[in-house]
Amino acid sequence: MLGLRGVTLVYGPPGAGKTTFAAWYTYSNYERIFWVSVFEDEVSFRRNMAALGYDFGGRLTFWEAPLIDAEAFFGTLLDAVARERPQALVVDSVTEALAAGGGVGAIHNILYRAVKQGGVDVFITAEEEAASKVTYIADNVIKLDYEVYPYGAVREAVVKKVRGGRAGFSLPFVIREGRGMVFLAPVASTRAAVERLETGTCLDEVVGGLYKGLLHAIVGPVGAGKTWLMLKAARSLKERGRKALYIAVSGAGAVYADRFGVDSVDVGLNVEEMLAAVSSWDGEVVFVRGLEALAAMYGSSALYMVLRILLQTARGGKAVVVSLRDLHDLDILFDVIVRVEEKSAVGMRGPGGRIGEKITC
Numbered sequence: 001m002l003g004l005r006g007v008t009l010v011y012g013p014p015g016a017g018k019t020t021f022a023a024w025y026t027y028s029n030y031e032r033i034f035w036v037s038v039f040e041d042e043v044s045f046r047r048n049m050a051a052l053g054y055d056f057g058g059r060l061t062f063w064e065a066p067l068i069d070a071e072a073f074f075g076t077l078l079d080a081v082a083r084e085r086p087q088a089l090v091v092d093s094v095t096e097a098l099a100a101g102g103g104v105g106a107i108h109n110i111l112y113r114a115v116k117q118g119g120v121d122v123f124i125t126a127e128e129e130a131a132s133k134v135t136y137i138a139d140n141v142i143k144l145d146y147e148v149y150p151y152g153a154v155r156e157a158v159v160k161k162v163r164g165g166r167a168g169f170s171l172p173f174v175i176r177e178g179r180g181m182v183f184l185a186p187v188a189s190t191r192a193a194v195e196r197l198e199t200g201t202c203l204d205e206v207v208g209g210l211y212k213g214l215l216h217a218i219v220g221p222v223g224a225g226k227t228w229l230m231l232k233a234a235r236s237l238k239e240r241g242r243k244a245l246y247i248a249v250s251g252a253g254a255v256y257a258d259r260f261g262v263d264s265v266d267v268g269l270n271v272e273e274m275l276a277a278v279s280s281w282d283g284e285v286v287f288v289r290g291l292e293a294l295a296a297m298y299g300s301s302a303l304y305m306v307l308r309i310l311l312q313t314a315r316g317g318k319a320v321v322v323s324l325r326d327l328h329d330l331d332i333l334f335d336v337i338v339r340v341e342e343k344s345a346v347g348m349r350g351p352g353g354r355i356g357e358k359i360t361c
Helices: 018-029 042-050 072-086 095-100 105-119 226-239 254-260 271-280 293-299 299-314
Strands: 007-011 034-038 060-064 089-094 121-126 140-149 152-161 169-176 182-184 195-197 210-212 215-219 244-249 263-268 285-289 317-324 336-341 344-349 359-360
Touching: 018 034, 018 042, 018 089, 018 121, 018 140, 034 042, 034 072, 042 060, 060 072, 072 105, 095 121, 105 121, 140 226, 152 271, 169 271, 169 299, 182 271, 210 317, 215 226, 226 244, 226 254, 226 285, 226 317, 244 271, 254 263, 263 271, 271 299, 285 344, 293 299, 293 344, 299 317
Parallel strands: 007 121, 007 140, 034 060, 034 089, 089 121, 215 317, 215 336, 244 263, 244 285, 285 317
Antiparallel strands: 140 152, 152 169, 169 182, 195 210, 336 344, 344 359
């Protein structure tokens, strides 16, 4: 886990998931939570959180408190916190207090008294325009990026500061009903160990197989056999007791997956749905075909963004394999590269195998 102790600021644009982030972290780490909302009533809050999988029940005390006077508001809040003695206090959000003017001093006062004197961990949310006013008093700062593209929404948590811990990295995530906030990259600072998986195909010879924790590229022209090789490997892995998923972007090759008896999902041209499918898959290997449709329609930057997230996802312990006609000058993102020609393959990069030799498939 991130180890957020003291004062944590979570900020970002509307819809980024600030409330969900605070709910995810406090639900997982505390037994007694005092939640203050300046814009949501308790019934709506509990219903929305339960739908995400965060049913706080009696662990959470909820206080609906629209801001009128910041000083009076925070003074009353301190008294309530002293009575309830929670382990964590969430103030969602402080934007209104700061916009009203004079709120910074009051916020600093409650943070000092709650954390330094009461031993309570405090989580405050804010919109981007207000965050700069309180960043300096936070022990931990999490920025949530949220971008909506024609091909789906992309969310990332940027860990900008963690007291006594590692910072300066991002964690892509999705928000799903019943599962809440699901990170596509490991939250822990340690990288998952690399494990080799035999596929029963020529991949075992050219690069040693597939590797959990690494991002793989199978590259070659149209008709070279990339889809056939991925589906054959997926079927062989299934026969060996391994769980592999084939994801078709924009319907690419989906019909063939059924013929091979492989678990598959067609996500259309929707990056958010693709990332959700990856996050919900509890198996060891994910094959993705059709990503180049993104580059064709929205440019190479779209392909780069998705591949970067898939690389982070692989670091969580899955073997992630994508097929491409060309590397698009993005070869730096791949740990393993296999070039496929008609009925043969060559390992271009990998931790094992006969790199550089052409092997008949």
